Amino acid sequence: MSIADTYRIITVLLTLISLMSRQELIGPQGLRQDGRRANELRKIKCKPSVLSQADGSAYIEQGNTKCLAAVYGPRETRQKAQVIHNKANINVEISLAPFSMPQERKKRSKSDRRLLEIASAVKQTFEPIIMTSLFARSQIDIYLQILQFDGGTIQICINAATLALIDAGIPMQEYVCACSAGCHENHILLDLNNTEEMADTPELTVALLPKSGKFTLLQMDSRLHVDKLEPVMNLAALGCKEIYETLDETVRENVKDLFQKSSPY
Amino acid sequence: MKPTKSTERTRLKVVLPGDTVSLEVTTPGITLGPGLIQAGEFITCTKAGVLVCSGSTYWIETDQKRYIPETGEHVVGRISGKGGEFYRVDVGSAHQAILPFLAFENATKKNRPNFNIGDLIYARVSLANKDMDPELQCFNPTNNKAEGFGKLEGGMVLKCSLRYCQRLLTQETDICKLLGQKLQFELSIGMNGRVWLSSDTIKHISLVYNALKQAETLNNNECKTLVSKLVV
Amino acid sequence: MVKELELSTNERELIISGLKEGIRLDGRGIDDFRSLKITLGPEYGRSEVKLGATKVLAKVSCEVARPYPERPNEGILTLNTELSPMAFTGLEPGRPSEEEVLVSRILEKAIKINRAVDVEGLCIVANELAWSIHVDVHFLDNDGNIIDAACIAAIAALSHFRRPDVTVIGEDVTIVFFIISNSKHPVDQRNPVPLSIHHTPICVTFAFFENGDLWVVDPSLKEEQIRRGDMIMAINNHKEICVLSKAGGIPLEMHTIIQCSKLAANKVDWVRERIQAALVNAAEVEKR
Numbered sequence: 001m002s003i004a005d006t007y008r009i010i011t012v013l014l015t016l017i018s019l020m021s022r023q024e025l026i027g028p029q030g031l032r033q034d035g036r037r038a039n040e041l042r043k044i045k046c047k048p049s050v051l052s053q054a055d056g057s058a059y060i061e062q063g064n065t066k067c068l069a070a071v072y073g074p075r076e077t078r079q080k081a082q083v084i085h086n087k088a089n090i091n092v093e094i095s096l097a098p099f100s101m102p103q104e105r106k107k108r109s110k111s112d113r114r115l116l117e118i119a120s121a122v123k124q125t126f127e128p129i130i131m132t133s134l135f136a137r138s139q140i141d142i143y144l145q146i147l148q149f150d151g152g153t154i155q156i157c158i159n160a161a162t163l164a165l166i167d168a169g170i171p172m173q174e175y176v177c178a179c180s181a182g183c184h185e186n187h188i189l190l191d192l193n194n195t196e197e198m199a200d201t202p203e204l205t206v207a208l209l210p211k212s213g214k215f216t217l218l219q220m221d222s223r224l225h226v227d228k229l230e231p232v233m234n235l236a237a238l239g240c241k242e243i244y245e246t247l248d249e250t251v252r253e254n255v256k257d258l259f260q261k262s263s264p265y
Numbered sequence: 266m267k268p269t270k271s272t273e274r275t276r277l278k279v280v281l282p283g284d285t286v287s288l289e290v291t292t293p294g295i296t297l298g299p300g301l302i303q304a305g306e307f308i309t310c311t312k313a314g315v316l317v318c319s320g321s322t323y324w325i326e327t328d329q330k331r332y333i334p335e336t337g338e339h340v341v342g343r344i345s346g347k348g349g350e351f352y353r354v355d356v357g358s359a360h361q362a363i364l365p366f367l368a369f370e371n372a373t374k375k376n377r378p379n380f381n382i383g384d385l386i387y388a389r390v391s392l393a394n395k396d397m398d399p400e401l402q403c404f405n406p407t408n409n410k411a412e413g414f415g416k417l418e419g420g421m422v423l424k425c426s427l428r429y430c431q432r433l434l435t436q437e438t439d440i441c442k443l444l445g446q447k448l449q450f451e452l453s454i455g456m457n458g459r460v461w462l463s464s465d466t467i468k469h470i471s472l473v474y475n476a477l478k479q480a481e482t483l484n485n486n487e488c489k490t491l492v493s494k495l496v497v
Numbered sequence: 498m499v500k501e502l503e504l505s506t507n508e509r510e511l512i513i514s515g516l517k518e519g520i521r522l523d524g525r526g527i528d529d530f531r532s533l534k535i536t537l538g539p540e541y542g543r544s545e546v547k548l549g550a551t552k553v554l555a556k557v558s559c560e561v562a563r564p565y566p567e568r569p570n571e572g573i574l575t576l577n578t579e580l581s582p583m584a585f586t587g588l589e590p591g592r593p594s595e596e597e598v599l600v601s602r603i604l605e606k607a608i609k610i611n612r613a614v615d616v617e618g619l620c621i622v623a624n625e626l627a628w629s630i631h632v633d634v635h636f637l638d639n640d641g642n643i644i645d646a647a648c649i650a651a652i653a654a655l656s657h658f659r660r661p662d663v664t665v666i667g668e669d670v671t672i673v674f675f676i677i678s679n680s681k682h683p684v685d686q687r688n689p690v691p692l693s694i695h696h697t698p699i700c701v702t703f704a705f706f707e708n709g710d711l712w713v714v715d716p717s718l719k720e721e722q723i724r725r726g727d728m729i730m731a732i733n734n735h736k737e738i739c740v741l742s743k744a745g746g747i748p749l750e751m752h753t754i755i756q757c758s759k760l761a762a763n764k765v766d767w768v769r770e771r772i773q774a775a776l777v778n779a780a781e782v783e784k785r
Contacts, residue, residue, distance in 0.1 A: 085346070085382055116598045117744075124745025128725065204741065214709075214748035218728070220741040221606040223696075226762050229738060230755055237751075343505040355503075383506035421511050421522075461507075467515045471522050 025184050025196055033195060034063070041179070041191045041239055044246045046159075048167040048254050054143075056168020060160045063193055064150035069160035071168040073140035082139060087132035092123040092142045094157060100149040119144075122157050125207050125217045131171045140170060151194035154205045154219055155180050159243060166251055176216060177247065178207040179239030181232050183224055188232055190239045204232050208240035277316040280325060284310045288323065298324025328426050332357040332457035334393035341422065341455030342401065344384045352380060354388070357424075357457045360398045364388060368402035370411040378403075378415075385417040385461060387453045417453060420463030421474050427458045429481045440480040440488045444473060447496040472496065502586060502722070509723050516711045523549070523717060528760055530645075530715045533771050535653050537779035541689065542658030544775075546650040549717065550640035552584075555632060555650035557658040562629035564620060572619020573629040576604050578647060584639040596643075603644055603740060604634070604651060607698040607731040611739040614655060615693040621663055628660060630692070641718035644729055648700035653772045656697070657779060659689035696733040698740065699768045701761040703728045709747045712757070714764060728754070730761040734769065 026032055036042070042063030051057035054070035061067075074088050082089045094115045122142065130140065142164065144157050158178035165172060182189045182201040189196065192203050202224035207217035215233075224232065280286065286301065286308045297303065300312035301323055310316070314327035332340075334356065345361060346353035352364040366377040368391065380386065392400035403414040432438045434454050444450065450464040450473045460477065464470045476495050480488050504512075512522060519527060531549030542557030564571055578601045582588045585596070593601075608614065619628040632654065634647050704716035704724035713720060716727070726746020731739040738758065743749070 111593065113593070113598050113602055116593070116595075117602045120595050120598060121744035124726075127745060128747050207745075209748050212748070214750055215743070215754060216748040217745050218741050218743040218754065220738065221610050223611055223733065223735075223737040223739050226732065226736045226738055226758055229741075229758050230751075233751060233754070343503070345503070381506065383503075383509070385505045385507045417507065419511070420507055422505060422508055467511065467518060467520055470511060471515060471520060471524065474522065475524060 025189070025199055025201070026187055032189065034193060036191075038187050039190045039235060039238070041242055042193065044243065046163060046247060046250050048163050048251065054164075054168075056164045056166070056170070058160050058163030058167055060156060060163060062152060062156050062159070062191070064148055065146070065152050065156050065193075066148040067156045067160040068145045068147060069157075069164035070143045071140065071161070071164040071170065072143075073168070074135035074138035074170070075141070077137065077139040083137050086136050088130070088135035088137075089139045090123050090126055090130065090132065090142065091139055092119040092126075092144070092161075094119045094122070094144045094146070096146045096149065100146050118154050118157060121154060121217060121219065122161055125158055125176060126161065126165070126172075128216065129172050129174060129176055129209070130165065131173065134171060149194065151192055151197045152180055152205070154178060154217070155191075155207075158207050158217070159247065163247060163251070167254075174209045174211050175244055175247065176207050177210055177240040177244040178205060178217065179236050179243055180205040181236035181239060183228055183232055188235050190235055202232075204229075204236055206233060206236035206240060208237050208244075210241050210244035213237070274317055274319045276326075277318055279314070280310045280316045281313045282311055286310060286316060286323070292321065294321045296322040298322060300325030300327060326428060328428050330426050330458055331359075332427060334358050334362065334390050334399035335456075336390055336393045338390045338456040339454070340388055340390060340401070340457040341417070341453060341459040341461050342386055342388060342457070344380045344382050344386065346382065354386065354401055356399070356401075356455070357459060358399060362390070362399040362401050364401040364403070368400075368404070369415070370404045370409060380416060385420075385422065387414050387417055387455070387461065389414060413453075417461050418463075420451070420461050421470050423460045423462060423474055423477055425458055425460060425478070425481055427456065430454050430456055430458055430460060433460065433477075438480060438488065439485045440477060440483075440492070443488055443492040444476055444496070447492065448472070504719060504722050508719065512719060512723060513706060513711070516706060516713065521713065521717075522719065527713045528764075530764065530767070531717070533649070533768065535649065535771055535775035537653060537657045537775050538782065542654050544650050544654040544657060546646050546653065548642060548646040548649070548715070550638060551643060551646045552636075552638035553643065553646040553650040554635045554637055555647070555654040556635075557654045558631050558633070559628050559658075559660045560631075561621065561626055564624065564627040566624075568616075569624035570620050571616040572627040574609055574614055574616055574619075575629065575631045576601065576609060576634070576651065577631060578604060578634045578636075580636055580643075584636045599742075599744070600644055600647060603700065603729055603731070603742060604647060606740045606742075607648060607700060608632075608651060608655075611696070611698060611731075611733075613652070613694060613696055613698055613733070613739075615695055618693045622665060630655075630658075630660075639718065641721045642702050642715050645700045645702050645715060648698070648731065649768060649772065652697050652699060653775060655692055656694060656772065656776055659691050662688070662690050696735060696737070696739075697769060697772075698731040698733045699765040700729055700731045700740070701764045701768075703730075703757050703761075705747050705749065707747075709749045709753065712753070714760070728757060730758060732758075732762050732765045736762055 044062050046060040048058045050059045051070055056071040058069045077083050142161050155178035158176055162176050180192050180203050182192045182203040184201045197203055202222040204220040208215055288308045290306055301308055302311055312325050312327045314325040317324055317326050340356045342354035342356040344352050345355040350366055354362045354364050356362045369378050388401040388403050390399055391402040405412045448469055453461040462473050464473055472495055534547040536545040544555045546553045580597045588594055621627055632651050634651055636643055703712050704720055705712045705726040728743040730741050733739050
């Protein structure tokens with residue numbers, strides 16, 4: 001077979017795949033468009049301490065979604081009105097880079113309600129987890145920047161913030177890990193990407209405390225039958241635990257690395 | 266202090282802001298209370314309500330909710346902050362009141378009260394002046410005794426109109442008497458539209474709270490039906 | 498949080514210890530809504546909802562507009578929720594408060610993103626003319642749980658609303674426009690048309706206290722001030738969860754969440770009956 005023939009076959013196959021994927025989120029072999037199985041996570045890459053100025057920072061990739069987090073604090077509050085007399089005030093800002101969406105280049109203002117809503121959710125997720133009562137009258141700032149967007153904004157924001165907070169050495173009760181799961185024609189899918197999100201799949205994002213198994217955040221905005229809630233939540237919780245293992249491994253590696261470097265021997 | 270204890274009080278008429286009251290400015294010993302001002306040779310009203318007179322003192326009773334501190338009045342307040350020498354207290358007025366650490370029975374520089382933010386106190390307004398933050402004290406200045414002033418433990422606070430506080434205090438409404446026949450409870454009535462109440466169980470506290478809340482707009486007969494309905 | 502509104506320690510402790518015994522300050526059970534009163538009319542699409550002392554007014558209005566170029570076959574549905582300082586003492590002027598963002602997003606997710614209203618049916622001429630429906634929700638008095646009240650008000654107003662009928666003659670846009678503006682079908686000549694509504698999502702708010710074991714439905718303002726987390730569920734008439742929002746707050750066990758979802762499904766039916774009764778009532782008043 002000549003190279004031209006091979007090339008032709010590949011082109012045909014690719015067209016077939018793209019045709020198939022346009023209609024079906026799950027192919028005949030039970031594989032999703034990006035080749036994952038239903039209960040498979042996207043590939044996670046993460047790295048703590050990536051910035052020099054911030055007190056703590058982290059970079060994380062989940063598939064094609066990429067996020068950078070920086071944590072400052074506990075530091076003096078910027079506005080006097082934000083002082084809370086017995087605990088620290090947490091402030092979260094999220095921005096979506098104008099080049100983050102492949103289809104449209106659109107600058108989203110900081111007062112975009114969707115981003116504000118996610119920021120408020122991230123803030124409230126960490127409020128009971130961070131031991132804020134240790135830092136009365138101070139402020140902890142979490143800045144999140146989405147560099148590339150392919151679905152799962154809330155989950156990546158929470159995962160990145162967790163890593164950055166750990167890197168900043170801010171005392172927390174536990175890790176928080178977030179993951180999404182959805183339901184498509186009786187298949188329960190884990191960790192949806194943008195195409196799957198856009199296909200009107202009910203998507204539930206969950207933030208879990210992996211050790212105690214409690215849920216801090218649940219977000220869903222499309223129709224899912226009451227009886228389906230439990231299995232979807234279960235799968236999302238499994239995903240969270242898997243993410244936790246990856247994050248935990250990275251943090252341990254990083255800490256070990258630091259200690260080896262600073263050890264006098 | 267407001268003439269709450271005076272025996273005879275006559276409600277004269279309903280007045281509206283801007284109404285001129287047919288009173289002679291030159292009446293000997295005339296005193297104008299809240300809601301009345303002297304404009305030249307006339308006396309005019311500034312609030313809508315009922316003109317009341319007691320002796321030669323005249324004032325207007327209104328359904329005001331916002332408290333304006335007056336020296337000598339008793340208030341229920343919430344500790345909202347701590348300064349070097351004083352607590353800040355929220356009494357519902359435009360400005361936070363000041364409660365100096367020394368304004369307590371037997372207080373000295375070393376022996377100071379220990380309150381936390383959020384605690385409720387019962388105090389007396391010792392200084393009220395429109396150009397200064399109001400000041401409170403937790404003792405009776407005539408005999409330097411605490412006399413029930415100080416921290417309020419447990420219980421619940423009802424916010425109501427200033428007028429209702431007065432009615433409760435002067436027993437103008439029978440609700441306290443009626444409730445008292447059925448169960449035991451404790452009240453500290455602040456003139457700032459806050460009534461602290463407590464009883465033996467939570468059920469009773471919530472009952473008293475709801476009875477007092479609903480009785481604000483009821484007359485004595487209606488209070489009777491309310492109490493018999495609430496307390497079985 | 499405004500300093501003026503903060504609760505004292507005494508009040509906090511009383512409410513919490515009351516909840517532990519299953520007593521709420523206003524005498525209802527932990528899974529009870531406050532008294533719900535829905536008034537519809539006199540005009541089409543106007544609803545006033547009283548949930549205890551919380552008061553919300555919703556008004557639906559319509560106009561003819563050009564559809565969005567990316568959705569040429571659809572009408573436009575706009576939800577407008579503005580929190581005024583009339584009911585919210587703590588509002589900072591300028592940027593939207595966290596509360597406002599939450600209310601507007603929940604309503605938008607429940608009604609717009611879940612396509613509760615059939616927007617395709619609002620198109621008159623593709624790419625040219627379509628109905629633009631505005632839902633204005635006003636908060637008049639805030640005694641807690643404005644989200645549920647706003648959702649009930651919006652759904653009731655949309656169900657009650659009637660738009661003028663339209664006839665399209667030929668494809669000439671101007672003709673259509675002429676007919677509408679000249680009122681060839683004034684409302685009394687031809688019956689106005691109700692919106693076609695696919696499903697009716699209703700919100701139920703839960704508030705959680707202490708370590709998450711204590712919870713209530715339909716929190717009052719005092720309860721909202723001491724809650725440590727909340728969860729909002731919007732469920733429609735097909736028992737589908739349209740919105741689930743637990744934006745952080747105290748962590749919960751799985752079984753609590755499942756239990757809440759089952760309870761919410763029942764509560765929603767109760768609310769829907771109230772809306773139905775109000776609609777029937779309004780129709781009778783109109784007949785007279």
